[in-house]
Amino acid sequence: MKRKTVFILAIIFCISLTGCAALGGSNQSINEKIIAYCDKIDESQFEVRLSDFTNFEWDYVIIYDLPVTAKDISEYAGINYEKALDLQSGMIFIKDNEIIFEEYFKTDFESPYPFVIKPYTDKDSEQKINKISMDDAIFLAETIRYNNERRFLLKPLMFDKKELIDMALEYFINNTPDILPKEEYHAGGSIIVPEEYDDGKSITVEIRHINNGINNTLDARYFINIYTAKGVDFSGNAIDFNPYK
Numbered sequence: 001m002k003r004k005t006v007f008i009l010a011i012i013f014c015i016s017l018t019g020c021a022a023l024g025g026s027n028q029s030i031n032e033k034i035i036a037y038c039d040k041i042d043e044s045q046f047e048v049r050l051s052d053f054t055n056f057e058w059d060y061v062i063i064y065d066l067p068v069t070a071k072d073i074s075e076y077a078g079i080n081y082e083k084a085l086d087l088q089s090g091m092i093f094i095k096d097n098e099i100i101f102e103e104y105f106k107t108d109f110e111s112p113y114p115f116v117i118k119p120y121t122d123k124d125s126e127q128k129i130n131k132i133s134m135d136d137a138i139f140l141a142e143t144i145r146y147n148n149e150r151r152f153l154l155k156p157l158m159f160d161k162k163e164l165i166d167m168a169l170e171y172f173i174n175n176t177p178d179i180l181p182k183e184e185y186h187a188g189g190s191i192i193v194p195e196e197y198d199d200g201k202s203i204t205v206e207i208r209h210i211n212n213g214i215n216n217t218l219d220a221r222y223f224i225n226i227y228t229a230k231g232v233d234f235s236g237n238a239i240d241f242n243p244y245k
Contacts, residue, residue, distance in 0.1 A: 011186050019245035022176040027151045030054060030103055032090075034159045035115050038141055047244040048154055058093040058100060061137055062154075064120040065089045076129045089116055117154040132156065136201065136227045138245060157227060157244065161189045161203055164224050167241040168205040172220050186210070202231060 026037070033053040038046075039067040050061060050157050073081045073092070079099060081092070090104040105116045117139060119130035127191045139154040154176045159167075173179055206222040222239060224231040229242040 021091050031105065031115055034154075035152065038115075038143070041141075044143045045244060046141050047157060047242070048139045048141045050139065051134050054093070054101075056095075056101060058134055059132045060094050060131055062092040062094065062129060062131050063090075063117050065119050067127070068128045072103055072127060076130055077149075089113075091117060095098070107193060113151065113153070114149075115152045115154075119156070121155045121158055128158065138227055142161075159226055161226075164203060164226065164229065164241065165205050166188045167229065168220075168222050168224065169207060171222075171239065171241060172207050173174045174220075180209055193223055197232065199225070201225050 022100045024218045030050075034048060037053070038048070051058075054245060062073060064073060065087075066089050068085060070081045070083055070085060073079070073085075077092075077094070077096065079092075082100070083177060088104050093100050094101040102179075105188050106114055111123065120127060136156075138157045143154045144151045144153055144154075165187045169185065170181070172185070172187075173182050185207055187205060187207045188211075190206070193202050193204050202223050202225045205222045205224060209217050209219055211217060221234040222231055222237070223233075223240065230238070233239055
């Protein structure tokens with residue numbers, strides 16, 4: 001009877017261990033999830049949406065890059081952050097103005113980070129902290145080769161006005177029948193956006209064809225989000241200029 005009891009307990013113990021191992025396998029860090037995703041992609045540049053790798057609700061994320069202090073983060077983000085930061089970079093997730101989760105990026109002083117998210121596109125920016133909403137937390141991932149390893153550098157995916165203007169003109173040329181030569185069109189951008197399309201993150205791009213050296217005939221108008229390169233045309237039709245999707 002004792003042998004049977006011991007045998008049953010042993011089986012239960014093994015099942016418990018298996019269950020724990022399974023839980024551990026599914027309990028990857030956000031860093032690990034993103035690295036596993038990036039490893040499967042062959043392109044040198046591609047898009048990463050941070051919310052795809054979180055299993056909890058959050059309003060915005062604070063991305064910070066060394067050197068910063070707890071005081072820097074508290075003052076910039078308007079939260080109470082008290083952890084000591086010793087030459088670390090990382091991300092802090094906020095929900096209802098409370099910290100709900102955070103992770104550091106692994107530091108390797110001898111070589112590039114295996115994986116890191118930078119707070120700004122400009123690597124020389126003096127601002128080392130950025131606060132990004134969940135909808136806008138979209139990053140351009142760049143693959144870096146180091147000692148035959150793939151490493152990944154992520155920066156906020158944000159298109160400047162010239163990029164969006166050029167993409168809008170190219171889109172117009174490729175999708176308009178009976179088109180004139182490209183040289184006969186002028187494309188320009190403005191931060192003034194009609195109220196119904198003004199989300200605080202978009203610009204207006206207008207395309208006009210040139211008559212007698214004057215840009216006087218409106219051919220197309222697009223309202224484009226600077227983070228996603230998506231938007232609508234003047235008729236409300238969806239457009240997507242994002243080359244990294």
